Amino acid sequence: MSGGMHVLDFEKPIAEIEGKIEELRRLTDTGDVNVADEVGRLQVKVDRLLRSTYAKLTPWQKTQVARHPDRPHALDYINALIEDFTPLAGDRCFGEDQAIVGGLGRFRGSSVVILGNEQGNDTQSRLARNFGMAKPEGYRKAKRLMEMANHFGIPVITLVDTKGAYPGVDAEARGQAEAIARSIEAALNLRVPMVTAIIGEGGSGGAIALAAGNTVLMLEHAIYSVISPEGCASILWRSSDAAKDAATALKLTAQDLLALKVIDQIVPEPLGGAHRNREQTIRTLSMALDAALGELTPNEGGVLRAKRREKFLDMGRVGLE
Amino acid sequence: MNWLTNYVRPKLQALVRPKEIPDNLWSKCPACGHMVFHRDLERDLHVCQHCGHHLRLSVTKRLGMLFDDGKYQRIELPKTLDDPLKFRDQKRYVDRLKDARVKTGEHDAIVVAHGRIGSNNVVVAAFNFEFQGGSMGVAVGEGVVAAAELAVLQDAPLIVIPASGGARMQEGILSLMQMARTTVAVDKVKEKRLPYIVLLTDPTTGGVSASFAMLGDIAIAEPGAVIGFAGARVIENTIREKLPEGFQKAEYLLEKGMIDMVVHRKDLRQTLARLVSLLRHRGPAGDLVPMAVDVPDIYVDDDE
Ligand SMILES: [Zn+2]
Numbered sequence: 167m168s169g170g171m172h173v174l175d176f177e178k179p180i181a182e183i184e185g186k187i188e189e190l191r192r193l194t195d196t197g198d199v200n201v202a203d204e205v206g207r208l209q210v211k212v213d214r215l216l217r218s219t220y221a222k223l224t225p226w227q228k229t230q231v232a233r234h235p236d237r238p239h240a241l242d243y244i245n246a247l248i249e250d251f252t253p254l255a256g257d258r259c260f261g262e263d264q265a266i267v268g269g270l271g272r273f274r275g276s277s278v279v280i281l282g283n284e285q286g287n288d289t290q291s292r293l294a295r296n297f298g299m300a301k302p303e304g305y306r307k308a309k310r311l312m313e314m315a316n317h318f319g320i321p322v323i324t325l326v327d328t329k330g331a332y333p334g335v336d337a338e339a340r341g342q343a344e345a346i347a348r349s350i351e352a353a354l355n356l357r358v359p360m361v362t363a364i365i366g367e368g369g370s371g372g373a374i375a376l377a378a379g380n381t382v383l384m385l386e387h388a389i390y391s392v393i394s395p396e397g398c399a400s401i402l403w404r405s406s407d408a409a410k411d412a413a414t415a416l417k418l419t420a421q422d423l424l425a426l427k428v429i430d431q432i433v434p435e436p437l438g439g440a441h442r443n444r445e446q447t448i449r450t451l452s453m454a455l456d457a458a459l460g461e462l463t464p465n466e467g468g469v470l471r472a473k474r475r476e477k478f479l480d481m482g483r484v485g486l487e
Numbered sequence: 488m489n490w491l492t493n494y495v496r497p498k499l500q501a502l503v504r505p506k507e508i509p510d511n512l513w514s515k516c517p518a519c520g521h522m523v524f525h526r527d528l529e530r531d532l533h534v535c536q537h538c539g540h541h542l543r544l545s546v547t548k549r550l551g552m553l554f555d556d557g558k559y560q561r562i563e564l565p566k567t568l569d570d571p572l573k574f575r576d577q578k579r580y581v582d583r584l585k586d587a588r589v590k591t592g593e594h595d596a597i598v599v600a601h602g603r604i605g606s607n608n609v610v611v612a613a614f615n616f617e618f619q620g621g622s623m624g625v626a627v628g629e630g631v632v633a634a635a636e637l638a639v640l641q642d643a644p645l646i647v648i649p650a651s652g653g654a655r656m657q658e659g660i661l662s663l664m665q666m667a668r669t670t671v672a673v674d675k676v677k678e679k680r681l682p683y684i685v686l687l688t689d690p691t692t693g694g695v696s697a698s699f700a701m702l703g704d705i706a707i708a709e710p711g712a713v714i715g716f717a718g719a720r721v722i723e724n725t726i727r728e729k730l731p732e733g734f735q736k737a738e739y740l741l742e743k744g745m746i747d748m749v750v751h752r753k754d755l756r757q758t759l760a761r762l763v764s765l766l767r768h769r770g771p772a773g774d775l776v777p778m779a780v781d782v783p784d785i786y787v788d789d790d791e
Contacts, residue, residue: 331697333718337716338735341701343697343716347702351670351702354671354674374666392658403576412576418660428660478668479672481628481664481668482624482658482661482664
């Protein structure tokens, strides 16, 4: 299971036992009964340890799981779930931003416009995609595709996974703030269903630009926050060592956000996190997306728009009743 | 002049404003370093007479200089939950809030008022930078929502004046959600085809700039105001090079096509009055309102 997989600090005790299992398996491929027994015993131990560790992950540990390099990214979901995926490029203004992927395709037989933050999975693609940090052209492309979906009456799915919008001179020069604002505005104006899934890290304005959906799903160990724990720690604690404390204070876990009514539903991850079983994660999210779209689709466009707007207009009124 | 103005008013003022600034106070201009006599500063609307730097304004001064005769009506904002996250860093957020309230005498970082600008009835939502850096949490979001609703109710233009470092970190995700919330709010004004004007003041950054602040029908900025999404330090740390001269200043945004105009503080009221008047009182041709019934269906809002 752990062959070549990136091991997080708190997963080390688990990885050690898994290492032993592998060693035992290597020593005997003869089907020795004693070895098989020992392997079975160790596997039970691994499962127990995974269960107990993942049942009580701290917000900081969840932050690491959410950023795990082997976690499925937007394109993994798109490649697995979207038939006839046809990427569409460009903002018709300045350029094409590969930090946001988007296009047309079929999800379970029906046309959708799908958008996602994509950070890449090796050095070359990470550079090409600017580590998933979009520039104005990325948000303007998102806006363009959302409006196209609206024009053709096609539902929108967004997959959010970004550290945030790119902080750079060129991005500012081309109006990063305005591009994000217009993307939020476009989402809030759609008369078609929009379902958002926070699949990894939902970082700040760069995330909400794609996250103003009718239904907002969130994977069990994903995080979603106004600022990264590191950024918050360096500002409020004046030390990046306090990221752990900041992660707790920010209430950025799916469980916290459900309680705050910022998200609508938590999508369970396989035991040990999405990176341990990518296929199962993708399947589970697919079912959740399908259910969410199914619930929205019968509604008339004006109703979808009005309900989405009411929902976001109410954000922060929790606990006052 | 009668005995009333001569004798009673000064006394009353002394009662109302016990901490009158002493006459001999000088302030240092943060831009050029010159000492400026406070009376000159008051007279010049807090613009440095040496270099033209527009100093940050308290919210009451801001409102006082925009409305006709300095007269306006503040509205009480709906209550919101203090400290929804029970946030604590090195200090408890509730204590930070308490301190800010004592320091500023305000409940949070936004004030909503209505009154007349150039005889036009307008609603103004102005940020108070002195309150937690003007950061946007739920209460500020509530202020923008209330201002938008009031504008719709009064059939009046909405003018929002941000002065904010961005989201209120201590309200976590709920502060991020205010970006979507305020976007819906100002859209409601636009749907009614009421003018939505944003006056960007120093600073307008982060989550505030990336939502309602960049969605104005017309965007005005004060000279030298810092306007942008990411903070200059964050950008410097990311790209590891010096930022270009004038980066993220109002004039830079004007050049990049991100705002309509940069307006000196002394001309703001007049500019706002003219814009509102042009958009609302369109003259003989435009005042033939019944003609507007013939607009094609696509311009008619069919929801709500
Ligand atoms: Zn000066």
